[in-house]
Amino acid sequence: MNKDLSYGNDYKYIPATSVNSGDGIEVLPDLYCHTIQIVNIILVGKPDSKDFVLVDAGMPNSADKIITTIENRFGENSRPKAILLTHGHFDHVGAIIDLVKHWGIPVYAHELELPFLTGKMSYPEADPTVEGGMVAKMSPMFPNEPINLGSNVEKLPSDGSVPHLPEFRWIHTPGHSPGHVSFFREADRALIAGDAFVTVKQEYLYKVLTQEQEISGPPRYFTPDWAAAFESVKKLEALKPKTAITGHGLPMSGELLESSLKKLVEEFDQIAIPDHGKYIDKHSH
Numbered sequence: 001m002n003k004d005l006s007y008g009n010d011y012k013y014i015p016a017t018s019v020n021s022g023d024g025i026e027v028l029p030d031l032y033c034h035t036i037q038i039v040n041i042i043l044v045g046k047p048d049s050k051d052f053v054l055v056d057a058g059m060p061n062s063a064d065k066i067i068t069t070i071e072n073r074f075g076e077n078s079r080p081k082a083i084l085l086t087h088g089h090f091d092h093v094g095a096i097i098d099l100v101k102h103w104g105i106p107v108y109a110h111e112l113e114l115p116f117l118t119g120k121m122s123y124p125e126a127d128p129t130v131e132g133g134m135v136a137k138m139s140p141m142f143p144n145e146p147i148n149l150g151s152n153v154e155k156l157p158s159d160g161s162v163p164h165l166p167e168f169r170w171i172h173t174p175g176h177s178p179g180h181v182s183f184f185r186e187a188d189r190a191l192i193a194g195d196a197f198v199t200v201k202q203e204y205l206y207k208v209l210t211q212e213q214e215i216s217g218p219p220r221y222f223t224p225d226w227a228a229a230f231e232s233v234k235k236l237e238a239l240k241p242k243t244a245i246t247g248h249g250l251p252m253s254g255e256l257l258e259s260s261l262k263k264l265v266e267e268f269d270q271i272a273i274p275d276h277g278k279y280i281d282k283h284s285h
């Protein structure tokens with residue numbers, strides 16, 4: 001069952017970090033956000049329960065860190081019921097092959113993301129020409145070739161339900177990638193946004209390093225469809241989330257989240273879309 005599992009051919013460790021690397025924040029009693037270098041993984045489930053899932057799978061070479069984080073929170077030898085993916089970019093599936101082999105658990109992702117997770121299709125290459133700083137400039141070294149999870153990855157149920165998380169539903173939020181999803185819990189308006197929007201200007205090394213909190217659209221160097229990305233941000237803003245954990249940057253909540261999301265929708269052109277880049281045609285807006 002496991003022998004067809006592999007990382008992409010361009011899989012490699014990426015030497016980038018932030019002040020939050022290795023830190024964890026309990027955002028809600030059952031929602032824990034942990035930073036692996038420059039990306040967040042999320043654990044959903046109460047620490048005293050054996051019923052929890054992992055959302056996203058960190059940076060390349062981070063499996064040991066993720067396993068330790070989980071055992072520290074849920075107890076020795078504990079394992080999530082499943083891994084849910086917001087999307088399949090390298091920094092969200094970096095340790096996934098090791099984790100699936102270690103735990104023998106299923107992975108769920110949107111149907112449109114499956115070609116990138118089963119070795120069939122590469123993501124567009126990162127665009128280093130987008131407006132932005134060092135992270136954008138170093139983005140050509142970021143892996144974009146598909147990993148292969150074989151039969152270990154399944155599509156999310158088409159009725160919007162989320163396996164093992166009955167209170168959540170998934171929301172299709174494409175633009176940053178075709179099958180990008182976010183996870184939302186109506187009861188307390190908790191949102192796991194993935195990279196649909198982020199709370200740090202991910203293109204700038206200094207801001208990534210310091211994690212200065214600032215709403216931003218999806219990371220620019222990896223976003224090929226800005227019209228869809230805008231629709232997705234509008235969709236998420238309309239949910240009026242009270243708490244949001246994004247793929248990059250610190251969790252955001254309350255008044256700050258509400259006003260930041262409103263501003264992002266109103267000024268999407270200025271805040272999110274780069275002035276230039278391979279995937280930009282600003283004149284058509």
Ligand SMILES: [Zn+2]
Pocket residue numbers: 087089176195219222
């Ligand atoms: Zn991404």
Ligand SMILES: [Zn+2]
Pocket residue numbers: 039089091092195219247248
């Ligand atoms: Zn990301």
